[in-house]
Amino acid sequence: MSALHDQYGVRNELLLGVVVSITLLALGESTTAAAGIAAVFLVFRAVVHAIQRTVGDYADHVLFGSVILLGAWYLGSSGVSVLWIGLVVLGGGWFLLDGIQHLRHGRSRAERIAPLIADGNGPIHGFLLVVVGRLLLPFRLGSYTDGGQ
Structure with missing residues (x-):
């Protein structure tokens, strides 16, 4: 919180x-x-x-996603290219979906997705896994919480 x-x-x-x-x-x-x-x-x-x-821990994502989608609407009315509008809608939609899913399933920011491993000999292992896992989390959240985790 x-x-x-x-x-x-x-x-x-x-x-x-x-x-x-x-x-x-x-x-x-x-x-x-x-x-x-x-x-x-x-x-x-x-x-x-x-x-x-x-409301809850991820309510800011719902608000932020809504503001971004309003920005996409403004960009659309000002004549910006469809590619930019699509990228903004994609980002805003992800934030909105992420916030709604986390609130719906009662998840908090304290829960980790995947471990990061730093052995001191190079890049952090597992970073790509964390990023991809975080981007896909709103779509897979129901299966995590229904399984008793």
């Missing part, structure tokens, strides 16, 4: 807002625009934390 209620969490969120603002300033935005966007970002993060505490 979210740890926004403690002092450390609030400080981290404010620091994240400052980072967003500084990044926008570095990219050439005006000071007022950077401060406004950072404030909207902080409000969005606060809403996400509140929804997570109220």
